[in-house]
Amino acid sequence: MKNLMSKKLDVVVQPGVEITGKWHNRTWRIKQKLGSGAIGSVYLCEANGKQAALKISEKNTSMTMEVNVLKSFAKVQGARLGPYLMDVDDWEAPNGMVYAFYVMEYLRGESIRSFIKKRGDVWLGVFMLQLLDDLEQLHQNGWVFGDLKTDNLLVVHSPIRIRWVDVGGTTQIGRSIKEYTEFFDRGYWEMGSRRAEPGYDLFAFVMVCLDIAYPKRFAKGTRPQLTLEQKINHARILQRYRKPLKKAIRGDYLSSAEMKRDIIQILDHLRPNNRRNVRQRYHSTQLMLVESGVVSLMALIFYLISLLLA
Amino acid sequence: MKKGTLKQILLITDGCSNKGEDPAATAALAFQQGITVNVIGILDDETEESAGLDEVEEIALSGGGVSQIVYREALPQTVQMVTKQAMTQTLQGFVNQELKQILGPEQTMEDLDPDKRGEIMEVVEDMGETCDLEVLVLVDTSASMHDKLPMVKEALIDLSISLNARIGRNRFSIFRFPGKRKDLQEVLDWSPKLESISHLFPKLTSGGITPTGPAIKEAMHAFGKKSLLRRFKHEESDVEEA
Numbered sequence: 001m002k003n004l005m006s007k008k009l010d011v012v013v014q015p016g017v018e019i020t021g022k023w024h025n026r027t028w029r030i031k032q033k034l035g036s037g038a039i040g041s042v043y044l045c046e047a048n049g050k051q052a053a054l055k056i057s058e059k060n061t062s063m064t065m066e067v068n069v070l071k072s073f074a075k076v077q078g079a080r081l082g083p084y085l086m087d088v089d090d091w092e093a094p095n096g097m098v099y100a101f102y103v104m105e106y107l108r109g110e111s112i113r114s115f116i117k118k119r120g121d122v123w124l125g126v127f128m129l130q131l132l133d134d135l136e137q138l139h140q141n142g143w144v145f146g147d148l149k150t151d152n153l154l155v156v157h158s159p160i161r162i163r164w165v166d167v168g169g170t171t172q173i174g175r176s177i178k179e180y181t182e183f184f185d186r187g188y189w190e191m192g193s194r195r196a197e198p199g200y201d202l203f204a205f206v207m208v209c210l211d212i213a214y215p216k217r218f219a220k221g222t223r224p225q226l227t228l229e230q231k232i233n234h235a236r237i238l239q240r241y242r243k244p245l246k247k248a249i250r251g252d253y254l255s256s257a258e259m260k261r262d263i264i265q266i267l268d269h270l271r272p273n274n275r276r277n278v279r280q281r282y283h284s285t286q287l288m289l290v291e292s293g294v295v296s297l298m299a300l301i302f303y304l305i306s307l308l309l310a
Numbered sequence: 311m312k313k314g315t316l317k318q319i320l321l322i323t324d325g326c327s328n329k330g331e332d333p334a335a336t337a338a339l340a341f342q343q344g345i346t347v348n349v350i351g352i353l354d355d356e357t358e359e360s361a362g363l364d365e366v367e368e369i370a371l372s373g374g375g376v377s378q379i380v381y382r383e384a385l386p387q388t389v390q391m392v393t394k395q396a397m398t399q400t401l402q403g404f405v406n407q408e409l410k411q412i413l414g415p416e417q418t419m420e421d422l423d424p425d426k427r428g429e430i431m432e433v434v435e436d437m438g439e440t441c442d443l444e445v446l447v448l449v450d451t452s453a454s455m456h457d458k459l460p461m462v463k464e465a466l467i468d469l470s471i472s473l474n475a476r477i478g479r480n481r482f483s484i485f486r487f488p489g490k491r492k493d494l495q496e497v498l499d500w501s502p503k504l505e506s507i508s509h510l511f512p513k514l515t516s517g518g519i520t521p522t523g524p525a526i527k528e529a530m531h532a533f534g535k536k537s538l539l540r541r542f543k544h545e546e547s548d549v550e551e552a
Binding site: 188 | 425432471
C-alpha cells in the first residue's frame with residue numbers, strides 16, 4: 001500500500017514538472033531524481049538557474065518534523081552543520097493530492113569510503129577531527145545528531161570537508177533518540193540507552209569508523225563489547241586510534257571535545273618518526289612541483305594564443 | 311498540568327484469524343474506548359507472498375493505529391517505529407480535535423501554513439516524549455509462529471530500550487493467543503521494563519487456531535484491571551526516587 005502511494009507520487013513528479021508552493025508561490029523545476037527513503041523522495045531541481053535539492057512526500061507529519069530539525073540547525077551559529085533550508089511549502093498536485101515539500105541546498109560530494117580509498121588513510125584523521133568539531137558544536141547547542149551513520153555523511157570539495165546530509169534523527173539532549181540505524185545504535189550493541197546525550201553520538205562515531213574499516217560489517221555475537229573491541233584491534237586503518245575508539249564505545253567520554261583532544265595528541269605524536277608520513281610529504285612536494293610546472297606551461301600557452309589573436 | 315496516558319495494543323501475527331469475531335470489528339471497539347490497535351505482520355522470507363496478511367492493514371485502520379508488514383530480521387526496528395508513529399498519530403488526532411474547536415470544523419493541521427504546522431508538531435513531539443504509555447503486546451503463538459518467537463522476544467526487549475529512553479513512564483504487558491485453554495493468556499503482568507521476558511518466552515507452546523478477534527476484545531479489558539491502578543500508585547514513589 002505504501003509502495004503504491006509513493007509510486008503515485010513518482011508518476012506526478014517527473015523531470016520537467018514545475019512545482020509551485022501553495023503558500024509562498026515559489027516555483028521549482030524538477031531535473032532528476034536523486035533518491036528516495038522511508039520518508040519521501042529527493043529530486044534535483046532548479047530555480048533561476050540555481051540548483052537545489054527538493055524533498056517531497058505524502059507523509060506530512062514526518063516532513064514537518066524534519067523541517068523543524070533543519071530550522072533548529074539554522075539557529076546553531078557559525079559552522080554550517082546541516083544543509084541550508086531554502087523553502088518549505090505544500091504542492092497541490094494535478095492528481096488532486098496535496099504533498100508537503102521542502103527545498104534545501106544541494107550538496108555535491110562523495111562517500112567517505114571512496115574518498116579515503118582514493119586519497120589515502122591520512123584523511124580519516126582529518127575527517128574524525130572535523131566530525132568531532134561539528135558534534136561538539138551541536139552538543140553545545142543542546143542537540144544530539146542521533147542517526148549518525150556513514151550514509152549520512154558526504155565529503156564535499158574546495159575546501160575538502162565532511163558534511164551531514166540527513167539530519168532527520170537530530171534530537172534534543174535528554175529525550176529519546178528519534179531515529180537510528182541498528183548497526184550504529186548503542187542500544188542495539190547493548191552498550192547503553194537510547195537517551196540523547198553526547199556519548200550516544202560518540203558511540204555512533206566509532207561505528208562509522210568501523211563501517212569504513214569493515215564495509216561488509218559484522219554480526220553482534222553473544223558478547224557485543226568484545227566483538228567491537230576485537231574489530232577495533234584488527235582494523236589496520238584504525239590502529240593508531242584504538243585507545244580513544246575503545247574509550248568512546250565504553251561511554252567514557254563526556255564530550256566530543258575531550259575525544260578530539262586525545263585524537264589530536266595521537267596525530268601529533270605520529271609526525272616526527274613515521275616514515276610513511278615523511279614519504280607522503282615528499283610525494284606531495286613532488287606533486288606540487290609537477291603541478292606548478294603544468295600551471296606555468298598553461299600560462300605560456302594562453303600567452304601565446306593571446307599574442308596570435310592580437 | 312496532568313499528563314494523560316496513551317493506551318496501545320500491539321498485535322504481532324503472521325497470518326489470518328480463523329476463529330471468533332472479526333478482528334477489525336473488535337479493533338474498532340477498542341479504538342472507540344481510547345485504545346489504539348497497531349499490527350505487525352511478519353513474513354518468513356522474500357519468497358512468501360503477503361496475501362494472507364491483508365487483514366493486518368484492515369485491523370490497524372479500524373483500530374486507529376499503524377500497520378507494517380516486515381521480514382523477521384527487520385522486526386526490532388519496526389516494532390519501535392510503529393509504536394512511536396502510532397503515538398504521534400494519536401496525539402495529532404487530539405490536537406486536530408482541539409484545532410477544530412478553536413478554528414472551526416473544517417480546519418485541520420493541513421490547512422495551516424508550514425510555519426504554524428511546525429510549531430504544532432513541536433507540541434505534539436513534546437507530548438509524545440513526556441506522556442505516559444501503556445502497551446499491551448498481543449503475540450500470535452499459533453503453530454506457524456514458532457520459529458519467529460525468538461525474534462519477537464528480541465524486538466520487545468528493543469522496544470523497551472527505546473521507550474524507556476523517553477521522559478514519560480511506560481507500562482508493558484504481554485499476552486499470547488491462543489492460550490492453553492482459552493483464547494487469551496497472560497504471559498507478563500504490567501511492568502515498566504521488558505527485560506524480564508527472557509525467561510517467559512520458552513513457556514510458549516504453539517497451537518493451531520488463531521482467534522485474533524476475541525483476543526483483541528479480551529485484551530481491552532486488561533487495561534481496566536484494578537491491579538494496574540494499585541500498582542501505579544505503588545510505583546509512583548519508586549519512579550520519583552529514581
